[in-house]
Amino acid sequence: MSKKVLVIGEAREGTLRNVTFEAIAAANIISDGGEVVGVLCGSDSLEDMGKEMIYYGADRVITVANEELKTYTSDGYGQAVLSVIDDETPEGIVMGHTSIGKDLTPKLASRLESGLISDATEVVAEGGRIVFTRPIYSGKAFEKKEITEGLTFATIRPNNIPAAARDEGRAGEVTEKSVDVQNIRTIIKEVIRKSTDGVDLSEAKVVIAGGRGVKSAEGFEPLEELAELLGGTVGASRGACDAGYCDYSLQIGQTGKVITPDLYIACGISGAIQHLAGMSNSKVIVAINKDPEANIFNVADYGIVGDLFDVLPKLIEEIKQMKVNA
Amino acid sequence: MNIYVLLKRTFDTEEKISISNGRIEDDGAEFIINPYDEYAVEEAINLRDAHGGEVTVVTIGEEDAEKQLRTALAMGADKAVLINTEDDLEEGDQFTTVKILEAFFEDKEADIILGGNVAIDEASGQVGPRLAERLNMPCVTTITSIDIDGSDVQIERDVEGDVEKVETTLPLIVTCQQGLNEPRYPSLPGIMKAKKKPLEELEIDDLDLDEDEVEPKTKTIEIFLPPEKQAGKVLEGETDDQVKELVSLLKTEAKVL
Numbered sequence: 001m002s003k004k005v006l007v008i009g010e011a012r013e014g015t016l017r018n019v020t021f022e023a024i025a026a027a028n029i030i031s032d033g034g035e036v037v038g039v040l041c042g043s044d045s046l047e048d049m050g051k052e053m054i055y056y057g058a059d060r061v062i063t064v065a066n067e068e069l070k071t072y073t074s075d076g077y078g079q080a081v082l083s084v085i086d087d088e089t090p091e092g093i094v095m096g097h098t099s100i101g102k103d104l105t106p107k108l109a110s111r112l113e114s115g116l117i118s119d120a121t122e123v124v125a126e127g128g129r130i131v132f133t134r135p136i137y138s139g140k141a142f143e144k145k146e147i148t149e150g151l152t153f154a155t156i157r158p159n160n161i162p163a164a165a166r167d168e169g170r171a172g173e174v175t176e177k178s179v180d181v182q183n184i185r186t187i188i189k190e191v192i193r194k195s196t197d198g199v200d201l202s203e204a205k206v207v208i209a210g211g212r213g214v215k216s217a218e219g220f221e222p223l224e225e226l227a228e229l230l231g232g233t234v235g236a237s238r239g240a241c242d243a244g245y246c247d248y249s250l251q252i253g254q255t256g257k258v259i260t261p262d263l264y265i266a267c268g269i270s271g272a273i274q275h276l277a278g279m280s281n282s283k284v285i286v287a288i289n290k291d292p293e294a295n296i297f298n299v300a301d302y303g304i305v306g307d308l309f310d311v312l313p314k315l316i317e318e319i320k321q322m323k324v325n326a
Numbered sequence: 327m328n329i330y331v332l333l334k335r336t337f338d339t340e341e342k343i344s345i346s347n348g349r350i351e352d353d354g355a356e357f358i359i360n361p362y363d364e365y366a367v368e369e370a371i372n373l374r375d376a377h378g379g380e381v382t383v384v385t386i387g388e389e390d391a392e393k394q395l396r397t398a399l400a401m402g403a404d405k406a407v408l409i410n411t412e413d414d415l416e417e418g419d420q421f422t423t424v425k426i427l428e429a430f431f432e433d434k435e436a437d438i439i440l441g442g443n444v445a446i447d448e449a450s451g452q453v454g455p456r457l458a459e460r461l462n463m464p465c466v467t468t469i470t471s472i473d474i475d476g477s478d479v480q481i482e483r484d485v486e487g488d489v490e491k492v493e494t495t496l497p498l499i500v501t502c503q504q505g506l507n508e509p510r511y512p513s514l515p516g517i518m519k520a521k522k523k524p525l526e527e528l529e530i531d532d533l534d535l536d537e538d539e540v541e542p543k544t545k546t547i548e549i550f551l552p553p554e555k556q557a558g559k560v561l562e563g564e565t566d567d568q569v570k571e572l573v574s575l576l577k578t579e580a581k582v583l
Contacts, residue, residue, distance in 0.1 A: 099485045106453075106456045109421075110458075115543025116420065118449070118451060119449065136549070137350065137446070140551070141552070143546050143547075143549045143550075144548040145545065147543060150543055189491040190491040192488060248487055249486065257487070301558050304565075304569070305560060306568070314566060315573070318572075
């Protein structure tokens with residue numbers, strides 16, 4: 001049965017996050033030939049981003065621009081998106097399981113008295129029903145879940161559901177809707193940016209992560225060099241953050257970011273369960289650690305027992321060589 | 327201040343997980359207060375000590391959850407409430423939980439409700455913001471500091487590593503993130519006192535709810551363990567050779583370079 005499915009898009013510093021395109025792909029599975037409608041909130045012109053959503057598979061996009069939507073607040077975005085939901089009466093909603101997604105979607109689901117499946121890593125249509133897979137118990141188990149009544153509402157974990165290829169030939173309408181946003185009860189006074197520029201950790205295809213074994217802030221330099229070489233970014237274990245080698249914005253694990261890159265290289269990370277919860281579903285895991293008994297080797301596909309400061313420069317050289325030969 | 331904490335008894339996920347009869351095997355497993363809810367208990371006690379009032383810890387679950395409630399009382403909470411659904415509900419989801427909590431809080435005049443930002447077992451993170459919407463209270467998620475002055479509230483929250491400074495007012499719901507505080511261990515006198523503190527037990531009937539009203543909107547079809555990972559390849563030889571082999575494997579076998 002074909003459905004109308006809304007995708008709530010999300011931008012970071014003026015660019016749509018990749019998980020928005022993945023959400024469109026998920027919405028297309030749920031809609032089963034129905035209509036996929038994008039929603040964007042912000043303060044400037046959202047037309048270009050709207051078109052971008054169409055290139056990735058949305059059929060049309062509704063934008064809500066308002067000075068009050070310049071930064072995300074659950075009240076502001078909540079009112080804007082609810083107003084679009086009222087107009088469109090969709091049968092499904094998909095959004096990324098990001099900081100904003102986690103804050104906004106339960107609020108919407110509660111208002112709509114609907115179910116909500118959070119943090120799905122897979123969406124499939126199976127004999128007329130939509131089945132979501134999601135990790136539970138810190139990634140040690142998975143559950144398959146479905147919505148039994150009402151709206152098919154889900155958030156998806158970044159980097160798991162492949163986005164469609166960008167197709168500039170796709171056409172669709174981007175329409176503006178005006179919403180009267182008022183009574184915002186949580187005022188954002190200031191945002192202290194700690195995350196590094198460049199590749200977003202939760203969406204990176206390659207992550208080079210350091211733990212206590214990195215020993216200092218300077219110790220992260222070879223990791224950064226390797227990350228740059230592979231078009232990826234640097235992450236860290238809680239141990240490295242607690243020790244002050246890097247900022248908490250880089251923390252991977254139960255408390256920090258949960259990531260699923262194609263390639264994860266753990267350098268000097270012992271592999272505590274809380275850390276594994278954040279990365280064990282990475283597609284390929286490489287561990288570099290001096291301690292052959294380190295837990296990280298139990299989840300690694302490839303392991304090198306050795307000093308990361310000896311291994312990394314050689315690895316960088318070897319990859320550079322490979323690139324020259326290619 | 328009238329302070330409430332939402333607490334969940336959870337499986338300690340540091341334990342080995344196995345499945346029997348389509349469910350996570352919990353026979354002999356260790357159960358704990360969800361670690362993020364522990365931050366909420368600690369913060370609630372601190373708020374009470376600074377501003378006066380009373381801390382009530384609320385959980386929904388089975389008889390066994392009394393143990394975790396007693397732990398929260400031993401930490402310093404004043405009262406506990408167990409909403410026992412053992413006889414009434416076979417299944418529930420976040421919709422169910424919030425429907426019950428909404429009914430519970432209807433006449434409570436809470437100034438602040440604190441919860442964990444996520445439970446480590448089912449990890450949906452929905453309950454705090456869902457409840458706020460039902461109670462028409464503002465909600466701030468993943469907080470790492472909170473400062474209350476009269477009814478004005480200053481909060482710092484974690485947004486994917488960035489720090490957002492938020493101003494809001496009571497009444498309020500917050501969900502707690504690591505970094506907010508260091509939860510205390512219950513002291514021996516605390517444990518002795520906890521035995522005498524009030525622990526009220528309710529059923530959904532007492533909240534004027536019937537089973538139909540709290541029927542979940544989602545269903546778990548299957549629970550499974552991830553495919554056993556093949557033992558990884560620990561490379562051998564001199565570092566130079568290991569590095570060469572690694573690059574070659576990443577390129578030809580894993581196809582990620």
